[in-house]
Amino acid sequence: MSTVTGVRGEERRDYDREERRVLRRRSLRLLGSLLAPLKLRLVGTAVLVVIATGLQVVGPAVIAFGIDTGLPALREGLALPLGLSVVVYLIAGVGAGVLVASYTVQSARISQAVLLDLRERVFVQTQRLSLEFHEQYTSGRIIARQTSDLDSIRELLDGGVNELVMSVLYMLFTAVALVLLDWRSGLVLLVAFVPLAVLVRWFQVKSESAFRESRIWSAKLIVSFVETMTGIRAVQAFRKERRNADEYGELTEQYRSINARAIRLFAVLEPGLTLIGNLTVAAVLLFGAFRVLDGGLEIGALLAVVLYTRRFFDPMEDVATFYNAYQSAAAALEKISGVLEESPTVPEPASPRPLATGTTGRVRFDAVRFAYREGREVLPRFDLDVPAGQTIALVGSTGAGKSTLAKLIARFYDPSDGRITLDGVDLRDLANQDLHRAVVMVTQEAYLFSGSVADNIELGRPGATRAEIEASARAVGADQFIRSLPDGYDTDVNKRGGRVSAGQRQLISFARAFLADPEVLILDEATASLDIPSERLVQEALQTLLSDRTALIIAHRLSTVAIAGRVLVMEHGRIVEDGPPSDLIAGRGRFAALHAAWRDSLV
Numbered sequence: 001m002s003t004v005t006g007v008r009g010e011e012r013r014d015y016d017r018e019e020r021r022v023l024r025r026r027s028l029r030l031l032g033s034l035l036a037p038l039k040l041r042l043v044g045t046a047v048l049v050v051i052a053t054g055l056q057v058v059g060p061a062v063i064a065f066g067i068d069t070g071l072p073a074l075r076e077g078l079a080l081p082l083g084l085s086v087v088v089y090l091i092a093g094v095g096a097g098v099l100v101a102s103y104t105v106q107s108a109r110i111s112q113a114v115l116l117d118l119r120e121r122v123f124v125q126t127q128r129l130s131l132e133f134h135e136q137y138t139s140g141r142i143i144a145r146q147t148s149d150l151d152s153i154r155e156l157l158d159g160g161v162n163e164l165v166m167s168v169l170y171m172l173f174t175a176v177a178l179v180l181l182d183w184r185s186g187l188v189l190l191v192a193f194v195p196l197a198v199l200v201r202w203f204q205v206k207s208e209s210a211f212r213e214s215r216i217w218s219a220k221l222i223v224s225f226v227e228t229m230t231g232i233r234a235v236q237a238f239r240k241e242r243r244n245a246d247e248y249g250e251l252t253e254q255y256r257s258i259n260a261r262a263i264r265l266f267a268v269l270e271p272g273l274t275l276i277g278n279l280t281v282a283a284v285l286l287f288g289a290f291r292v293l294d295g296g297l298e299i300g301a302l303l304a305v306v307l308y309t310r311r312f313f314d315p316m317e318d319v320a321t322f323y324n325a326y327q328s329a330a331a332a333l334e335k336i337s338g339v340l341e342e343s344p345t346v347p348e349p350a351s352p353r354p355l356a357t358g359t360t361g362r363v364r365f366d367a368v369r370f371a372y373r374e375g376r377e378v379l380p381r382f383d384l385d386v387p388a389g390q391t392i393a394l395v396g397s398t399g400a401g402k403s404t405l406a407k408l409i410a411r412f413y414d415p416s417d418g419r420i421t422l423d424g425v426d427l428r429d430l431a432n433q434d435l436h437r438a439v440v441m442v443t444q445e446a447y448l449f450s451g452s453v454a455d456n457i458e459l460g461r462p463g464a465t466r467a468e469i470e471a472s473a474r475a476v477g478a479d480q481f482i483r484s485l486p487d488g489y490d491t492d493v494n495k496r497g498g499r500v501s502a503g504q505r506q507l508i509s510f511a512r513a514f515l516a517d518p519e520v521l522i523l524d525e526a527t528a529s530l531d532i533p534s535e536r537l538v539q540e541a542l543q544t545l546l547s548d549r550t551a552l553i554i555a556h557r558l559s560t561v562a563i564a565g566r567v568l569v570m571e572h573g574r575i576v577e578d579g580p581p582s583d584l585i586a587g588r589g590r591f592a593a594l595h596a597a598w599r600d601s602l603v
Helices: 002-075 080-128 131-136 139-181 183-230 232-237 241-293 299-313 316-340 402-409 432-438 453-458 466-475 479-483 502-516 532-545 581-586 590-602
Strands: 363-373 376-386 391-396 417-422 439-443 520-524 550-554 566-571 574-579
Touching: 002 080, 002 139, 002 299, 002 316, 080 139, 080 316, 139 183, 139 299, 139 316, 183 232, 183 241, 183 299, 183 316, 232 241, 241 299, 241 316, 363 402, 376 402, 376 574, 391 402, 391 590, 402 520, 402 550, 432 439, 439 502, 453 466, 453 502, 466 479, 466 502, 479 502, 566 581, 566 590, 574 581, 574 590, 581 590
Parallel strands: 391 550, 391 566, 439 520, 520 550
Antiparallel strands: 363 376, 363 417, 566 574
8 A cells, every 4th residue: 555655656746847847848938938029138138247247257356466466566666567457446347337237227128028018918818718717717816917926027027137147147257267366266166066056956946836835825815805805795794704804814824834934945045055155265265375375376366266255155145035036936927827828718710701791690509518517518409599680588497508508609608519600600600809799798797897987888889979879878778867977978987887876787788788789689687687667668678679689688587578579498408498478478387387476476
């Protein structure tokens, strides 16, 4: 048993390593695509930093020249060597400062260009992805990608990369200068590099998992906060504040624990770097001192060697700090690259077929099967022919498949098998723009965007005139209440339509749909939030507005069914009754029972 467990554990570790390699390659592909348009800037910036670093490193060598050559020459009355060393030292210092400033500005411009590109990619991609992605990937996680994850990358690009590039180049140039000045002292540094590499590698391995977990728990905190604030009415209505506070406290404690683990790693790394650096400087000084006594090394060269050794270890702390930011940003980039590499489950056709002029709106389901998840079919096999201009009401118990039909017609999902056609054209062959012009869905949610009432109605047909906007509002009975608002059609509805009631939001969404003038109109519980007078106004408008288009009405309130010429009763993804409302009411089937129960509820 233990052998089997060990084998499985080894397989799991191999799988984790391979998964990390896949994630790393994916992140590098994304980073490469972000940097590709900036090649010239990158080359220019690289030249600046190489020259600046070279000027910074030259200082100790110039000091050694001044001491070992300039001072003896000065005793003999020659001031030129010492003066030359002072001038070169000053020029190198000023030049390095100017070039570092230029490099900092250029690198900041590059980082801002990368961040702007990445933000736009994430926003465009999340809009492009299908409804299935958004129903599985919570809004809090999406917000985490656009906020905390991008902030981690911004912190890395704004400061961390600059420090890393300059630190690594500085260490490299310093080591080269040390070897050129005194290769024996370079050997001492090489020996010290062994424990240094072991320590850094230990930190890298241990911290990688810690920072990845940190990003996961950070995202969970954001998700919890967003869900609580989005559903604040339900939270307060059901007195869920205390429970939410406890759950959020547990998440916060877990996040603190993960960060504390990362801090403990730094508590080992930074003192370890300091210890190795101090021991190496002491060894170089001791070894050099004996050689000075033996005449094998000049005193100025010894000073320069010690300075170079000390300077080699100075950037180590910056590298450690960078690695902190790097691990956080790398984990964030992995998550963002995952979102960007998602493909829409409802893709745009490669060669879309146009809808014929004068589209009538005939909808057909041919042997359609559909499952949200493998093995759990919502529609086992579904056939339906909706003639152009017919108004159909779908009724049935919750979970019967009514809303699924609506989502399939609007092509939020594609069928698992079979096909759905609009005027004989498979929906999968239609360009999204043509499909969304021809098919419009109004749901119970009635989402309004920040802006004026007129702006929200105009979404149905961008560029519509004020007269057309007002005419659509009058058609659904919304004009009167809109004009009673403080600024009429110019009234700002506030975030998510908070300034108007639920029924008024629904009427505005109706006006938006009618302005779009689609061939197929889907109403998914669209009158559920209307009061009786408002519902009657909408029904009167629907009688006229639905007469020349195909309509699919999903409703539990059977008063809405009265405007339909045909009723479909669904159970478990199948049509169990089909016919005119009056015929079904007169029968003894499912719809007759539903209608009788509804009628009794009104007494």
